[in-house]
Amino acid sequence: MAGQQADGRTREGVARLLLERGPVTAVAIAEALGLSPTAVRRHLDALVADGEAYTRDAPRREVRGRGRPARLFLLTEAGRSRFGHAYDDLAISALRFLAESGGEQAVRAFAERRVATLVDRHRDAVAALADPVDRAEALATALTREGYAASTRSVGAGEQLCQHHCPVAHVAAEFPQLCEVETAAFADLLGTHVQRLATIARGDAACTTHVPHLAGEPGGRARQIPDGGKSP
Numbered sequence: 001m002a003g004q005q006a007d008g009r010t011r012e013g014v015a016r017l018l019l020e021r022g023p024v025t026a027v028a029i030a031e032a033l034g035l036s037p038t039a040v041r042r043h044l045d046a047l048v049a050d051g052e053a054y055t056r057d058a059p060r061r062e063v064r065g066r067g068r069p070a071r072l073f074l075l076t077e078a079g080r081s082r083f084g085h086a087y088d089d090l091a092i093s094a095l096r097f098l099a100e101s102g103g104e105q106a107v108r109a110f111a112e113r114r115v116a117t118l119v120d121r122h123r124d125a126v127a128a129l130a131d132p133v134d135r136a137e138a139l140a141t142a143l144t145r146e147g148y149a150a151s152t153r154s155v156g157a158g159e160q161l162c163q164h165h166c167p168v169a170h171v172a173a174e175f176p177q178l179c180e181v182e183t184a185a186f187a188d189l190l191g192t193h194v195q196r197l198a199t200i201a202r203g204d205a206a207c208t209t210h211v212p213h214l215a216g217e218p219g220g221r222a223r224q225i226p227d228g229g230k231s232p
Contacts, residue, residue, distance in 0.1 A: 010035070014043045015079060018053060023072035025058070044073050051149030051165060052079030077147025077167040088170040095175050104177070111181040118146060119185050132192040133159045136211045139189060148207075155210075161186070163200075163207040172201035183209065 010033070017029050030040040047053035054076055057069040098106050122142035129135045136152050136159045143150035149164040172178040183196045186209055194211050198204035 010039075011043045011046065012082075014040060015047060015052065015075065015082060018047075018073055018075045019080060019083060022074040023056065023058075025070050025072060027070075029073075047075075047079060048073075050078075051144055051147070052076055052082065054145055076145070076149075078149055078165040079147070081147075081165075081167060088168075091168070091171045092174055095171065099175075107175055108177045108181065111175070111177045112185075114178070115181050115185045119189055121146075123189065126189055127191075132190045132211055133213060135190045136161050139186065152211075158210050158212040160197075161194075161209040161211055163209075164205075166200040166207055169200040172199070176201065179207070 013033055014029055017032055018024065021028070021032075026037050026040045026044055029035075029044075030037045033040065044053060048055065052075060053073050055071045055073055058072050059069075095107055095110070098110060122139070122145075126135050126138045126142065129138055133152075140150040140152045140161055143163060147165065147167055151162050151164070152159050153162070154160075166172065168178055179196065179199050179201060183194060187194045190211055192212060194209050196207070196209050198206065198208040200207050
């Protein structure tokens with residue numbers, strides 16, 4: 001038990017350094033915490049596996065010598081949420097004011113702009129794939145990078161896109177327009193009708209969206225998103 005608690009405190013320290021200094025290398029974190037790079041990488045790998053962090057290559061100008069570029073680690077929105085904040089209260093207050101002054105359509109317009117900003121960052125990569133199921137897999141990868149810890153799995157005549165974390169779940173519980181607009185954006189991006197089966201905002205374990213297979217396509221193809229969470 002004591003070892004688990006110490007392990008948890010160390011991981012919290014690693015995550016906090018990512019919050020305060022990210023993007024940062026494992027070596028820099030190890031030096032700051034007085035730990036070995038190997039020990040730090042174990043915690044970083046766990047954060048990445050849980051969808052709380054992701055990596056990117058360091059710019060070449062920051063790399064010394066030859067070989068592969070150093071990896072920089074950053075927190076996802078899911079990783080940032082472990083530290084807590086008052087953003088939910090602020091967002092709910094702002095949307096309440098927007099609803100009172102501009103009506104339901106003003107809230108929906110805000111939601112559409114928010115989702116468009118998120119989706120447009122990944123539109124080219126997803127749209128380059130012809131099959132809606134392949135697009136769903138690419139979308140899950142993109143959503144994981146945005147902090148939603150997403151994955152896909154084949155179920156019957158379609159694919160289920162599962163988001164195991166929602167950074168705006170508390171806000172969406174009062175303003176379901178956020179979920180409705182997100183579902184419509186997924187349908188547009190995937191090029192097919194989709195159906196939202198469950199949402200974290202309504203108390204479900206994950207946000208689950210059904211993506212049908214193309215007509216005549218055999219079902220049951222196994223899908224696994226490397227950086228995503230486990231399907232429910």
